[in-house]
Amino acid sequence: MSNGSKPTGYVTERLRIRRRSLLLTAGLMGAWAASPLRAAVAAVGGDGGSARIKALLAKMTLEEKAGQLTLMPPVGGGGAAAFNPAQPGAVFSRQLDDARQMRLGGVFNAGSVAAMRALQTAAAKESRLGIPLIFGADVIHGYKTIFPVPLGEASSFDPGLCERTARVAAIEASASGLDWTFAPMVDIARDARWGRGVEGAGEDPLLGSELARARVRGFQGRSLSDDDAVLACAKHFAAYGAAESGLDYNTVDISELRLADVYLRPFKAAFDAGALSTMASFNEINGVPVHANSWLLKHILRDFWKFSGLVVSDFTGDLELVAHGFAADEREAAKLAILGGVDMSMASGLYLKYLPDLVAKNEVPMERIDEAVGRLLFVKEQLGLLDDPFRRLDTKRPAKRIGRPEHIALAREAAQKSIVLLKNEGQLLPLPRTGKRLALIGPFAAGAHDLVGPWTVFGKDADCVDLATGLRAALGDAASLAVVEGSTVDAPLDGGIDAAVAAAKAADIVILAIGERTTMSGEASSRDEIVIPQAQHDLAVAVAATGKPTVVVLKNGRALALSGAVLDAPAIVVTWFLGSQTGHAIADVLFGKVGPSGRLPVSFPRSSGQVPYYYAHKSTGRPNAKARSVRFKTNFLGLTNTALFPFGHGLTYGDIVYSDLTLSKTELSRSGMLSVSALITNNGVRAADELAQLYFEDVAASLTQPVRTLKAYKRVALPPGKAQRVSFELAASQLAFLGADMRPHLEPGLFRVWIAPSAEAEGVSGQFSLVG
Numbered sequence: 001m002s003n004g005s006k007p008t009g010y011v012t013e014r015l016r017i018r019r020r021s022l023l024l025t026a027g028l029m030g031a032w033a034a035s036p037l038r039a040a041v042a043a044v045g046g047d048g049g050s051a052r053i054k055a056l057l058a059k060m061t062l063e064e065k066a067g068q069l070t071l072m073p074p075v076g077g078g079g080a081a082a083f084n085p086a087q088p089g090a091v092f093s094r095q096l097d098d099a100r101q102m103r104l105g106g107v108f109n110a111g112s113v114a115a116m117r118a119l120q121t122a123a124a125k126e127s128r129l130g131i132p133l134i135f136g137a138d139v140i141h142g143y144k145t146i147f148p149v150p151l152g153e154a155s156s157f158d159p160g161l162c163e164r165t166a167r168v169a170a171i172e173a174s175a176s177g178l179d180w181t182f183a184p185m186v187d188i189a190r191d192a193r194w195g196r197g198v199e200g201a202g203e204d205p206l207l208g209s210e211l212a213r214a215r216v217r218g219f220q221g222r223s224l225s226d227d228d229a230v231l232a233c234a235k236h237f238a239a240y241g242a243a244e245s246g247l248d249y250n251t252v253d254i255s256e257l258r259l260a261d262v263y264l265r266p267f268k269a270a271f272d273a274g275a276l277s278t279m280a281s282f283n284e285i286n287g288v289p290v291h292a293n294s295w296l297l298k299h300i301l302r303d304f305w306k307f308s309g310l311v312v313s314d315f316t317g318d319l320e321l322v323a324h325g326f327a328a329d330e331r332e333a334a335k336l337a338i339l340g341g342v343d344m345s346m347a348s349g350l351y352l353k354y355l356p357d358l359v360a361k362n363e364v365p366m367e368r369i370d371e372a373v374g375r376l377l378f379v380k381e382q383l384g385l386l387d388d389p390f391r392r393l394d395t396k397r398p399a400k401r402i403g404r405p406e407h408i409a410l411a412r413e414a415a416q417k418s419i420v421l422l423k424n425e426g427q428l429l430p431l432p433r434t435g436k437r438l439a440l441i442g443p444f445a446a447g448a449h450d451l452v453g454p455w456t457v458f459g460k461d462a463d464c465v466d467l468a469t470g471l472r473a474a475l476g477d478a479a480s481l482a483v484v485e486g487s488t489v490d491a492p493l494d495g496g497i498d499a500a501v502a503a504a505k506a507a508d509i510v511i512l513a514i515g516e517r518t519t520m521s522g523e524a525s526s527r528d529e530i531v532i533p534q535a536q537h538d539l540a541v542a543v544a545a546t547g548k549p550t551v552v553v554l555k556n557g558r559a560l561a562l563s564g565a566v567l568d569a570p571a572i573v574v575t576w577f578l579g580s581q582t583g584h585a586i587a588d589v590l591f592g593k594v595g596p597s598g599r600l601p602v603s604f605p606r607s608s609g610q611v612p613y614y615y616a617h618k619s620t621g622r623p624n625a626k627a628r629s630v631r632f633k634t635n636f637l638g639l640t641n642t643a644l645f646p647f648g649h650g651l652t653y654g655d656i657v658y659s660d661l662t663l664s665k666t667e668l669s670r671s672g673m674l675s676v677s678a679l680i681t682n683n684g685v686r687a688a689d690e691l692a693q694l695y696f697e698d699v700a701a702s703l704t705q706p707v708r709t710l711k712a713y714k715r716v717a718l719p720p721g722k723a724q725r726v727s728f729e730l731a732a733s734q735l736a737f738l739g740a741d742m743r744p745h746l747e748p749g750l751f752r753v754w755i756a757p758s759a760e761a762e763g764v765s766g767q768f769s770l771v772g
Contacts, residue, residue: 049374049377050378052381052386053377053378053381056129057370057374057377059129060129060373062355062356062359063356064102064129065355065369065370066351066355066369067098067101067104067105067352068105068131068373069105069338069344069345069351069352069355069369069372069376070103070105070345070349070351070352071105071106071108071312071344072095072107072108072346072349073107073109073347074108074109074110074115075090075091075092075094075095095119097122099119099120099122099133100123100127101127102128103352104133105133105134106133106134106135106180106344108135108138108180108182108346109136110135111457111458113394113395116135116177117177117390117393117395119133120132120133120135120389120393123389131377131386132385133389134179134231134385135178135179135180136182136231136233137178137181137182137457138181138182139182139183139458140181140183140185140199141153141165141169141453141455141579142165142411143169143173143176143178143402143458143459144172144459145168145172145402145411145580146411146451146452146453146459146464146579147165147169147410147414147415147579147580149198149199149454149455149521149557149576149577149579150185150200150201150211151199151201151202151557151601152577152578153165153414153417153418154201154207154208155417155418155419155598155601155650156418156598157598157599157601157713157715158417158715159211160214161413161414162214162215162218163214163218164414165218165410165411165414166214166216166218166219167218167219168410170219170220170228170229171407172398172401172403174228174229174392175228175392175397175398175400175401175402176402176458179230179231179383180231180233180383181219181230181233183199183219183232183233183235184211184212184219184232184234184235184270185199185235186201186209186211186212186235186266186270187199187235187239187240187241187266187281188200188201188202188208188263188266189241189602190203190241190242190613190614191241191245191246191611192558192602192605192611192613193245193246193527193611194241194247194248195248195454195520195521195522195523195524195525195526195557195558196240196241196248196523196525197521197558198454198521198522198558198576199454200241201266201601202601202602203601203602203603203614203647204601204647205262205263205266206711207710208269209265209266210269212234212267212269213269213270213272213273215270216232216234216270216273217273217274219231219232220232220274220275220276224382224383224384225382225383225387225391226384227384227392231276231379232270232274232277233279233312234266234267234270234275234277234278234279235278235281236282236290236314237278237279237280237281237290237296237301238263238264238267238285238290238296239252239254239259239263239264239281239283239285240281240282241263242254242258242259243283246526246611247526248282248525249282249283250283252283252284253286253287256742257738257740260738260742271305276309276310276382277309277310277312277379278301278309278311278312279311279314280297280311280341281317284326288326289320289321290317291314291317291318291320291321291337291340291342292337292339292342293340294339294340294341296341298340298341302341308378309379310343310375310378310379311342311344311375313337313342313344313347313348314346315346315347317342318333318334318336318337318350318351321333321336321337330353330354333350334354335363335364337350337351338355338364338368339364343375343376344372355369408581411580411581412584415579415582415584415585416588416589416597418576418598419574419575419576419585419589419597419598420574420596421574421598421650421652422572422573422600422645422651423570423571423651424570424571424653427653428509428549428551429551429571429573429590429592429653430591430686431509431551431590431591432591433475433476434476434480436508436509437482437506437508437509438471438481438482438507438508438509439482439483439484439500439503439509439511440467440481440484441483441485441486441500441513441539441543442486442487442512442514442536443486443487443488443513443514443517443536444467444515444553444555445467445485445486445511447466448461448462448466450518451464451465451577451578451579451580451582452464452518452577452579452580453518453557453577453578453579454518454523454577455522455523459579459580463580464582464583465580465581465583465584466582467553468483468583469583470585470586470587471583471587471590473583473587474587474588474591475591482503484500484503485499485500486500486543487535487539489516489517489536490517490533490535490536492535492538497539500539500542500543501542504543504546504550505546507548508548508549509548509549510543510546510550510551511550511553511590512543512550512551512552512569513555514532514536514539514540514566515555515556516556516557516558516560518557520557521557527558530559530608530611531562531563532562532566537564537565540552540566540569541564541565544568544569549571551570551571551572551590552566552571552573553573553575553586553590554573555576555577556574556575556576557576559602559603559604560604561604561605561608562644567644573586573589573590595652595653595654595686595687595689596650596651597650597652597691597715598650599691600646600647600648600649600758601647602614602647603615603647604643604646605643605644606640606642606643607636609639610636610639614647615646615647615706615707615708615759615760616707616709617706618706618707619707620634623707624640624641627640627642643759643760646760646761647758647760648691648693648713648756648757648761649757649758649759649760649761652688652690653688654682654684654687654688654690655683656680656683656684656688657681658678658679658680658692658757658763659678659679659681660725660764661676661678661764662675663675663676663753663766663768664676666767666768667768667769667771668769668770669732669771670732670746670770670771670772671732672731673731674729674730675727675728675729676727676729677725677726678763679723679726680692680718680723680724680725680726681718682718682721684720685720686720687718687720688717688718689715689718690716691714691715691716692713692714692715692726692756693712693713693754693755693756693758693759693763694710694711694713694753694754694755695708695753695756696711696730696735696753697709697753698737698751699750699751699752699767700750701747701749702739710759711728711734712728712730714726726755728755730753732746735751746770748769748770748771748772749770750767750768750769751769751770753765753768
């Protein structure tokens with residue numbers, strides 16, 4: 001169950017930032033110098049940190065402090081060669097020497113425990129002060145055992161599941177020497193063109209906040225010092241998902257109200273759950289790049305939220321201040337970033353290169369350097385590295401902790417619960433295991449490709465179960481399945497359509513496996529048209545022309561605008577990128593071993609031109625409440641202003657009916673509680689796992705409010721022919737909204753309430769008044 005919470009508070013004080021650094025850094029220098037080490041004291045404990053940290057800071061040279069604040073990729077790319085650009089002229093012996101000379105604070109995305117042990121030996125045993133390195137990596141949705149991409153897993157609406165998969169990811173990553181994961185990504189994504197939406201939890205801040213908390217708990221475990229825990233890093237702070245036109249790295253121009261009410265809420269949830277690191281985002285906000293945004297990184301994060309952890313740059317994010325047109329050169333970029341609140345520099349090397357001179361020339365106060373180093377040492381201390389630098393570097397441990405049977409079983413469970421049934425006309429699904437000839441057609445029908453999904457550094461497609469393998473294992477007669485590629489992802493195959501049509505004609509039922517390849521989602525993978533590529537669409541048209549019942553199995557990393565033969569198929573299943581157990585999990589759902597239980601965490605638009613589209617939009621003065629386009633109303637010509645498949649939508653193999661909404665009262669006091677319930681009945685012949693969702697609308701307020709807002713949800717297991725009353729407790733405080741003064745406002749008035757199967761379904765609804 002989910003329960004809503006009060007809107008996150010916000011800071012109203014401003015730091016006026018001007019473009020030129022003379023004005024900017026003068027103000028920042030004054031701010032840091034006004035209370036030396038004040039933030040560092042907060043970061044490492046009320047007394048300024050442990051005695052050990054104080055002693056280390058006192059002994060370190062300025063150059064060694066700059067080295068601590070330097071995080072670099074492994075020489076040669078390590079376990080992430082495809083993600084880490086090669087460093088010209090870099091050799092491992094030189095990186096070892098950097099560790100030995102304390103010119104390095106950590107390494108990320110290294111793939112070899114042996115290499116990490118060698119680096120740690122140089123840092124912890126051979127350097128002057130013996131300060132260990134921290135090893136981080138992008139462990140986004142699994143280490144070797146790969147779980148569904150986070151957007152897919154969000155379809156489960158199950159924080160407990162997300163906590164369990166993050167726990168396994170931490171167990172496997174820590175067994176391989178890692179101390180730190182650059183996850184969870186908690187960016188809210190409301191524009192489906194943005195490729196990085198695949199790494200998050202979708203469009204809703206309530207769901208995003210709950211899954212952020214769960215994943216932090218899973219990664220960090222009972223104690224960060226345990227050898228199976230990794231430090232969580234909530235990213236990307238902040239509003240990266242609000243980039244204009246869904247274009248990666250693009251500008252963000254946003255009101256403080258929307259920033260606070262939508263995009264910052266999951267970060268606050270992650271920090272409240274104990275995340276001790278965050279990553280600055282690539283974007284600017286209202287003209288100031290985040291990597292130099294003191295208002296965001298100091299006033300909100302530190303002064304208002306009292307965040308005590310570490311802020312790390314994104315890959316060369318500090319250097320990119322030059323390309324932004326905000327810093328004149330690399331040296332100024334380093335100054336702006338450290339004064340702006342970025343504690344640790346990733347990949348650029350700017351801090352090591354420029355901080356000593358900046359301090360020597362009184363352009364950056366030493367107190368700011370000590371503050372940043374103190375935070376890093378605090379994190380290393382919390383991870384147990386100052387006590388035992390090799391606690392996660394046991395070369396025998398990977399074999400014992402990676403790929404355990406219970407990990408594989410969890411991957412299958414998570415994949416099952418991530419699958420969303422969009423459409424099932426004529427109860428085509430579930431399919432029979434015997435007695436029917438099946439044709440599996442499409443570029444994602446078979447083969448060790450596009451299984452682990454985007455941002456999987458250490459997992460391999462070759463270790464996953466493809467769809468054909470999963471279907472054959474589930475069928476009574478594997479020979480009853482014909483497999484034909486039909487087309488590539490974005491190009492026709494010679495004779496491909498002819499072969500597909502022949503297979504379809506020879507079959508009783510077609511399973512059409514189409515969608516996006518891995519590289520169509522993730523970083524640097526924004527799409528201007530979020531549609532099925534033309535070659536696959538042509539394949540779908542040809543298969544549909546055979547007249548055979550068709551189940552479309554979508555592989556996708558975002559909401560898609562479906563049309564034509566794809567949309568017209570009697571059954572459509574969204575499978576995202578499911579990871580290690582892809583084929584088995586899809587087969588489990590298609591053949592009814594388990595029922596579909598996933599729900600969309602994002603709205604599927606009617607066309608690419610409709611995005612950004614999200615359910616919690618405003619009414620406007622000319623709303624269109626009709627199921628058709630109306631002139632002089634809020635809709636595109638020829639297009640109704642609704643989703644093709646809305647947030648929260650997902651079918652079961654049951655026949656679900658909502659009825660009998662009951663409110664415990666029709667007037668609610670400001671300190672009161674309202675019970676809202678509905679009867680949910682399964683009139684079908686199969687069991688169903690239904691997700692009841694509670695929404696409300698503030699009908700008239702001093703600031704306009706969304707047409708619906710999700711406040712809670714509950715899962716209901718319904719046997720065939722059974723009914724169950726589902727109740728929600730709604731506190732008056734949950735009706736508050738952020739006002740123009742950035743404070744929660746609770747205003748008397750009329751409210752509508754729904755218990756429904758999606759954000760745009762009617763379900764059952766009623767109304768009540770807040771009084772007093």
